[in-house]
Each structure stands twice: as structure tokens, then as C-alpha cells.
Amino acid sequence: MLSTEVTKRLKIKYPIIQAPMAGGITTSQLVAAVSNSGGLGMIGAGYLTPAQLREQIREVKELTLNHFGVNVFVPGEFTISQNGIDFANEKLQSIKNHLNIADDSFQLPDARKLMETFHEHMEIVIEEKVPVCSFTFGIPSKEVISRLKEHQMILIGTATTVREALENQENGMDMVVVQGSEAGGHRGNFSNSHQESLIGLMSLIPQAVDCVRIPVIAAGGIMDGRGVMAAICLGAKAVQMGTAFLTCQESGAHRLHKEAILQSDEDQVILTRAFSGKWARGINNQFISTMHENEASFPAFPVQNTLTQSIRKTAAAQNNPDYMSLWSGQSPRLAKSLTAEELIQDIMLQVKNIIFD
Amino acid sequence: MLSTEVTKRLKIKYPIIQAPMAGGITTSQLVAAVSNSGGLGMIGAGYLTPAQLREQIREVKELTLNHFGVNVFVPGEFTISQNGIDFANEKLQSIKNHLNIADDSFQLPDARKLMETFHEHMEIVIEEKVPVCSFTFGIPSKEVISRLKEHQMILIGTATTVREALENQENGMDMVVVQGSEAGGHRGNFSNSHQESLIGLMSLIPQAVDCVRIPVIAAGGIMDGRGVMAAICLGAKAVQMGTAFLTCQESGAHRLHKEAILQSDEDQVILTRAFSGKWARGINNQFISTMHENEASFPAFPVQNTLTQSIRKTAAAQNNPDYMSLWSGQSPRLAKSLTAEELIQDIMLQVKNIIFD
Numbered sequence: 001m002l003s004t005e006v007t008k009r010l011k012i013k014y015p016i017i018q019a020p021m022a023g024g025i026t027t028s029q030l031v032a033a034v035s036n037s038g039g040l041g042m043i044g045a046g047y048l049t050p051a052q053l054r055e056q057i058r059e060v061k062e063l064t065l066n067h068f069g070v071n072v073f074v075p076g077e078f079t080i081s082q083n084g085i086d087f088a089n090e091k092l093q094s095i096k097n098h099l100n101i102a103d104d105s106f107q108l109p110d111a112r113k114l115m116e117t118f119h120e121h122m123e124i125v126i127e128e129k130v131p132v133c134s135f136t137f138g139i140p141s142k143e144v145i146s147r148l149k150e151h152q153m154i155l156i157g158t159a160t161t162v163r164e165a166l167e168n169q170e171n172g173m174d175m176v177v178v179q180g181s182e183a184g185g186h187r188g189n190f191s192n193s194h195q196e197s198l199i200g201l202m203s204l205i206p207q208a209v210d211c212v213r214i215p216v217i218a219a220g221g222i223m224d225g226r227g228v229m230a231a232i233c234l235g236a237k238a239v240q241m242g243t244a245f246l247t248c249q250e251s252g253a254h255r256l257h258k259e260a261i262l263q264s265d266e267d268q269v270i271l272t273r274a275f276s277g278k279w280a281r282g283i284n285n286q287f288i289s290t291m292h293e294n295e296a297s298f299p300a301f302p303v304q305n306t307l308t309q310s311i312r313k314t315a316a317a318q319n320n321p322d323y324m325s326l327w328s329g330q331s332p333r334l335a336k337s338l339t340a341e342e343l344i345q346d347i348m349l350q351v352k353n354i355i356f357d
Numbered sequence: 358m359l360s361t362e363v364t365k366r367l368k369i370k371y372p373i374i375q376a377p378m379a380g381g382i383t384t385s386q387l388v389a390a391v392s393n394s395g396g397l398g399m400i401g402a403g404y405l406t407p408a409q410l411r412e413q414i415r416e417v418k419e420l421t422l423n424h425f426g427v428n429v430f431v432p433g434e435f436t437i438s439q440n441g442i443d444f445a446n447e448k449l450q451s452i453k454n455h456l457n458i459a460d461d462s463f464q465l466p467d468a469r470k471l472m473e474t475f476h477e478h479m480e481i482v483i484e485e486k487v488p489v490c491s492f493t494f495g496i497p498s499k500e501v502i503s504r505l506k507e508h509q510m511i512l513i514g515t516a517t518t519v520r521e522a523l524e525n526q527e528n529g530m531d532m533v534v535v536q537g538s539e540a541g542g543h544r545g546n547f548s549n550s551h552q553e554s555l556i557g558l559m560s561l562i563p564q565a566v567d568c569v570r571i572p573v574i575a576a577g578g579i580m581d582g583r584g585v586m587a588a589i590c591l592g593a594k595a596v597q598m599g600t601a602f603l604t605c606q607e608s609g610a611h612r613l614h615k616e617a618i619l620q621s622d623e624d625q626v627i628l629t630r631a632f633s634g635k636w637a638r639g640i641n642n643q644f645i646s647t648m649h650e651n652e653a654s655f656p657a658f659p660v661q662n663t664l665t666q667s668i669r670k671t672a673a674a675q676n677n678p679d680y681m682s683l684w685s686g687q688s689p690r691l692a693k694s695l696t697a698e699e700l701i702q703d704i705m706l707q708v709k710n711i712i713f714d
Contacts, residue, residue: 001714161624162690181538182557196624200539200557202587203578203687207623210690221560230559230587233711266564267518267553284553330560333519333567354590357358 001229001355006175006215006237009154010132011067013038014348016228017177018340019219019242020071020134021185021253021327022046028056030250032063033340038348040132041068050120057128069132069156072121074140075114076190076301084299088307091294095287095323099314106309109302119144126151134158137278138190139171146172156217158188160197165208165216167191175215177240178208182221184243184269184329186280186301194279201231209235223334225350243329248340256321260285264332275312275325277304283332286322287311358586358712363532363572363594366511367489368424370395371705372585374534375697376576376599377428377491378542378610378684379403385413387607389420390697395705397489398425407477414485426489426513429478431497432471433547433658441656445664448651452644452680456671463666466659476501483508491515494635495547496528503529513574515545517554522565522573524548532572534597535565539578541600541626541686543637543658551636558588566592580691582707600686605697613678617642621689632669632682634661640689643679644668 007015016039020026023044031041043060045053053070060068085108096104122144125133133148134156148155149172156175157168168176179188180201189197199207201220208216218236222228223244231239245251247258260283273279274291278301282288291298298304315323328335336343364372373396377383380401388398400417402410410427417425442465453461479501482490490505491513505512506529513532514525525533536545537558546554556564558577565573575588576597588596602608604615617640630636631648635658639645648655655661672680685692693700 001711162622163624180557180559181555182560192624195627198538198555199623199687200537200559200578202537202558202584203539203623206581206583207688207690221557224563226563226591227559229590233586233590234583265519266556266560267520267549270552330556331564333564354358 001232002351003232003237006217009174010040012040014344015232015238016040016344016347017217017238017240018042018245019240020044020046020069020136021242021246022073024252025246027250027252028059028063030245030248030252030340031060031068033250034245034344035064035066035068037341037344039344042132042134043068043070045070045121046073046136050117050124053121054124054128057124057130061128067131069134070121070125070130071134071136072118074135074138075111075118076138078109078111078300078303080108080303081299085303085307088298088304091291092307092311095290095311099311099318099320099323101310101314104310106306109306114302122148125153132156134177136186136188139168139173142171159208160187160189161192161199161204162208162211164189164191164197165212169212169214173214175217176208176212177217177219178204178236180204180218180220182330183219184281185327186276186278202234205231205234205236221329221331223331225347225354227331228347228351229354243331243335244343245340246328247335247337248343249337250340254316254324256319257324257326258337260321260326261328261332261335262337264328266330266333269328269330269332273304274298275305275308277301280325280327281329283326283328285324285326287324358589359708360589360594363574366531367397369397371701372589372595373397373701373704374574374595374597375399375602376597377401377403377426377493378599378603379430381609382603384607384609385416385420387602387605387609387697388417388425390605390607391602391701392421392423392425394698394701396701399489399491400425400427402427402478403430403493407474407481410478411481411485414481414487418485424488426491427478427482427487428491428493429475431492431495432468432475433495435466435468435657435660437465437660438656442660442664445655445661448648449664449668452647452668456668456675456677456680458667458671461667463663466663471659479505482510489513491534493543493545496525496530499528516565517544517546518549518556518561519565519568521546521548521554522569526569526571530571532574533565533569534574534576535561535593537561537575537577539687540576541638542684543633543635559591562588562591562593578686578688580688582704582711584688585704585708586711600688600692601700602697603685604692604694605700606694607697611673611681613676614681614683615694617678617683618685618689618692619694621685623687623690626685626687626689630661631655632662632665634658637682637684638686640683640685642681642683644681
């Protein structure tokens with residue numbers, strides 16, 4: 001029942017990819033543990049500087065001889081409006097006061113600089129001979145894609161609809177992750193609007209599989225062998241799991257973030273755009289509920305993300321989960337506190353049991 | 358791999374239940390064809406009068422000797438505010454003008470009368486010895502449940518979260534349908550708010566299965582053998598399929614409703630509460646997009662449903678899909694125009710192929 005189309009190409013034993021989670025979650029220990037256990041570890045490079053990315057790639061190489069990958073955000077266009085910033089800052093001020101944030105200096109994002117960093121990231125993955133590169137929030141330019149392909153890199157795109165999956169295929173991606181509405185963290189939609197791209201995996205996988213030729217990798221709410229087998233029955237060739245690895249012991253997620261997931265129910269995980277200006281799924285808390293009525297009016301990503309940075313950082317430092325971004329998919333009841341190796345072994349044991357049931 | 362827990366109890370060959378779709382879709386021909394083909398046909402009695410329900414039950418009995426079921430809406434509380442009605446009527450007026458609706462008389466729903474009808478429905482299913490009864494929009498009172506159980510009726514509840522599934526179990530339901538966010542038509546949530554109860558099946562099935570003892574039936578976006586097998590891998594004992602049967606030849610859905618589904622993509626299927634006052638999933642059209650900005654302010658179900666009745670009826674009579682409620686789940690690309698028997702045979706062939714792959 002298990003196809004080897006993706007595992008052979010990625011040179012991994014099991015059809016399990018650890019989702020790239022930016023912001024310090026995908027430590028070198030986590031990435032290497034996943035790759036050493038038969039899956040594909042992924043570095044979430046979204047918020048890393050070029051120097052940090054190079055350092056982490058080298059660190060991972062020290063820890064594993066197996067294949068691993070790097071994920072980058074494709075920079076999009078955004079406008080900066082002083083009115084929008086003032087509006088958001090006014091709404092955020094009472095929280096900043098509550099957390100005693102005195103120094104609230106921040107640097108507004110610079111589109112040109114973000115694009116420069118993106119290109120530097122691309123040069124680093126080439127120089128460091130990283131075998132797999134995946135993309136979120138868009139598709140890179142044809143020039144970038146052909147340059148990476150010249151170096152035999154395997155390219156994986158992200159899609160939330162069949163249309164986006166087709167766009168990834170047409171632009172030369174070797175595989176595509178379809179992100180179901182169940183997924184935690186940021187929505188990866190780049191061409192459809194938010195509501196229209198919230199497709200559950202039960203619908204998204206088979207419709208994507210019927211329309212694209214490249215292998216489909218399923219992401220969203222998958223936590224165990226049952227989810228892996230379900231995704232494969234629907235036509236996916238592999239799965240990408242975020243939340244399941246976030247609560248693993250090697251993950252760099254804040255202790256309170258892990259605990260919040262381990263203690264949450266599925267109906268406490270909701271969508272918000274108040275943290276970053278992009279819709280994302282996480283555990284409901286004081287920040288989300290306070291900001292709910294204004295969230296539609298906040299500036300777009302990455303502007304809003306910059307404006308809430310001091311709140312997220314201070315809350316984390318103060319061990320206050322009320323104002324942290326507690327990203328999670330819709331299956332928190334299935335989360336466990338294991339090592340990445342134990343998790344992968346558990347999953348594959350369950351897969352075997354289902355196949356031979 | 359296929360458990361017989363649900364099929365044995367329901368006395369059906371295959372773990373496939375045809376979702377009860379109110380409003381004339383579940384014709385006696387469709388219900389009987391499903392039951393004659395090894396599945397469980399269900400009469401959607403939501404908007405039927407007691408006399409109509411009794412007549413349809415007798416008609417189905419003429420057409421099949423196999424088990425079938427009846428689904429009823431559990432009447433909920435609602436308030437009628439003249440301000441709310443005036444607001445909605447004002448917003449709907451231009452559409453009524455556009456459709457040349459002259460006689461716009463309507464009878465506001467009466468909570469006491471709806472409860473009376475519900476009790477009459479219950480007496481009819483008892484008198485007619487209907488073997489299976491399922492419930493949407495809530496859980497009936499303990500008295501109703503024990504009375505139905507005295508008559509050996511098999512009771513199936515509907516849930517959109519683990520909490521609601523547990524409530525169904527605690528109240529004596531024999532099985533529970535978990536409705537994923539993928540599902541078409543009305544959301545069945547009755548205790549959680551809309552956003553919190555939009556859980557994709559990839560997440561909802563395993564979390565529900567882990568928490569309840571009664572068998573879980575999966576509904577939402579399932580259209581073929583791949584979906585059936587995925588649901589079963591996740592722990593469901595059977596599936597309930599709506600949209601897949603809606604486009605079948607025996608279904609009473611409007612020709613243009615069937616065509617709209619057969620021609621739609623997954624990202625054209627969105628949520629609206631403008632038709633009925635309850636959130637429901639259907640194909641985006643002129644009515645939904647025009648009403649979008651005001652939908653949150655419309656009166657609750659069933660008041661808004663009454664106010665839009667003339668629009669929906671007239672649009673259907675004029676063959677104008679722009680103002681009809683084109684309910685659909687998130688997998689319209691997988692819809693086919695088959696007989697119910699052909700559909701069920703196709704599904705079971707695919708199931709076999711997946712198991713023996």
C-alpha cells in the first residue's frame with residue numbers, strides 16, 4: 001500500500017516529513033533526530049539570517065549523514081501605511097502596558113531587504129549542497145527555480161487548493177505539500193482568499209491527486225499512523241507533520257507552548273490574523289480573543305508580525321502563555337511528549353498494524 | 358480492515374449511509390435505491406409535514422424490504438425580533454424585485470408548533486416501525502430517547518466536536534455521525550460556536566474515536582472508495598455521504614443544483630448563513646456574495662430561512678441558480694452523475710482495490 005515514489009526520491013525510509021516550523025522550533029537536534037530516524041528533517045529558515053541558516057545547516061550535517069531539507073518563505077508584496085500601523089499600535093498598547101514593555105523599538109520590514117535575504121538563503125542552500133528545499137507563501141521566480149535545479153536540488157512547493165497545486169507543478173516543483181484546513185501555524189495560501197482555501201484534507205488530497213502529476217504530500221492534523229494511512233488511502237505519497245513534532249523533546253518550542261498543546265482540545269484551536277497579519281491556526285488565548293474584533297483591520301504580514309514581536313518575545317520571557325503565539329493544528333488531543341525517534345517508530349508500528357489488520 | 362460493528366447493527370451490507378438531505382433531495386427512489394444497493398437510505402424529514410413524512414415512509418417501504426432511516430431536526434430555541442426581520446427584508450428586497458416576486462407573504466416560524474411537529478414525527482417513525490432514526494441540530498429530550506428505545510429504534514446523533522460526540526453518547530445515542538468541516542449543507546453544531554466546530558475529518562475522526570465508546574460515522578467530503586478507506590483508517594466504522602448522492606440520478610435535487618456541483622471546483626464552495634440563519638456550505642453564487650457583508654447580522658435559523666423562502670423557490674422555478682441554495686461539500690470535483698447503485702458499486706470496488714493493493 002505504501003508507494004516508494006517520494007521516499008526513494010528523498011532518500012528516506014518512511015514517508016514522513018517533519019514540517020518546517022520557523023521561530024526556533026526546528027532545532028538542529030530535532031531536524032537531525034527526524035532524519036536519523038528514517039524521516040526527513042526540515043530547517044524552518046523563515047526568520048533566520050543568512051549567517052544563522054548557514055550555521056544551522058552545518059550543525060545538522062554534524063548530527064546526521066542522512067538527507068534533510070530547508071524551508072524558506074517566498075517574500076511577497078506588501079504596503080506599509082502609517083495609519084494601519086497607528087491603528088494596530090493603539091490596539092496593542094494596553095497589552096504592552098500590561099506586560100511592562102518599555103523599550104518598544106522595532107524596525108519595519110523592508111521588501112527589498114527581505115528579497116535580498118531570500119536570495120542569500122538560496123545561495124547558502126546551494127553552497128552547502130542541501131538536498132531538499134521547500135517553499136511557503138508563494139512560488140519563487142523561474143530564474144531561482146532553474147538555478148536550484150542546476151544543482152540537482154529537490155524542490156517542494158506548498159498549496160492550499162488544487163489551483164495552487166497546479167501552479168506549483170507548472171512552475172517546476174518536484175513535489176507539492178497540500179496544506180489542509182486542519183494545519184497549525186500560518187496558512188500557506190498565496191493565490192486564493194482565506195475562506196476559499198480552507199479545504200479539509202479529506203477533500204483536498206483526492207482532488208489534488210486527480211489533477212496534478214507530481215507527488216502530493218499531505219499536511220494538516222496528521223499525528224499518528226492512522227493519519228498517515230488515511231492520507232495514503234486518499235492518494236498522498238507522504239505526509240508532513242508539524243504539531244506532532246512540535247511537542248517532541250528535541251523541539252525548540254517554548255515549554256508552555258508544548259504544554260498548551262498537550263492540554264488542549266480540538267475546539268480550542270482557532271484561526272487568527274492578529275499575531276502576524278496572515279491567517280494562522282493556534283490555541284485560543286487572551287491575545288487572540290482580545291484582538292478578535294479588530295483582526296480584520298490589522299496590517300498585512302509581515303508588518304503586523306513586526307508590531308507584535310515585542311509582545312510575543314516578552315510573554316515568552318515572562319512565561320506568560322496568554323500573549324504567546326501557540327500555533328497548533330486541529331489534533332492537539334493526539335499530541336505526545338516523545339523523542340522524534342519514538343514518535344516515528346510509534347507511527348510506523350501503527351501503520352503496520354492497520355495494513356495487516 | 359472493515360469492521361462489521363455498524364453494518365451488522367444497521368443490517369446493511371456496506372458501511373455507507375446516504376446523508377439525509379432535507380428539501381426534496383432524498384426522494385423515495387433515492388432512499389430505496391441506496392438501501393437496495395447495500396447502503397442505508399435516509400429520509401431527510403427536516404421540512405416535511407407529518408402527513409408527508411408518513412406518506413414517504415410508506416412509499417419507501419413499497420420500494421425496498423431493507424433497512425432505511427429517517428432524520429429529523431431537533432427544534433432549538435430562537436427569538437423573533439421585528440428589527441431583525443426588517444433589517445433582513447430590507448437587504449433581500451432588491452433580489453425579490455429582481456426576481457419579480459410579487460406575493461411575498463410568509464409565515465414566521467412558531468417554536469411551539471415546530472416542537473409539536475417534531476413529536477408527531479417521532480410518533481410516526483414509531484408507528485411505521487422505522488428501524489433507524491438520526492438527529493441533527495441537537496439531542497432530543499431523555500423522554501423522547503427512551504420512548505424510541507422502547508421500540509428498539511437505533512438512534513444516531515450528529516456532532517461537530519469531540520464534546521458534542523460525548524454529549525450524544527451520554528444521552529444514549531447508539532452511534533454518532535461526526536460532521537467534518539468539509540461537509541456540505543448546514544453545520545450540525547449545537548453547543549460550540551461556528552469557528553470552533555469547523556474541524557476537518559483528518560483531525561475530528563481520530564480524536565472522537567479515542568474519546569467515545571459508541572461507533573463513529575464520518576461525514577464530510579467523502580465521495581469515493583478513497584474517502585471511505587481513509588475514514589476507516591482514522592477509526593470510523595462507517596461513512597455518511599451527502600453530496601455524492603445528491604448528484605445521483607434518483608436524487609430530487611434541482612437539475613441546476615446537480616450541474617453546479619458537477620462543474621465546480623473545491624475553492625468555490627464556501628460557508629454562508631445568509632440563506633437560513635445557520636452556517637451552511639454551498640457553491641458561491643450571486644446571492645451569497647451579495648449578502649456576504651451582512652450575513653452576520655441576519656436573524657437566526659429558522660427565521661432567516663423563512664424570509665428567503667420565496668427567493669429560493671422562485672429562483673428554482675425560474676431555473677436561476679444565482680439565487681438558489683446550492684449546498685455542496687468540499688469535494689465537488691469528485692461528483693459523478695450515476696445511479697445510486699452504480700455509485701455504491703464503484704465505491705466498494707475502489708475499497709477492494711485499495712485493501713488489496
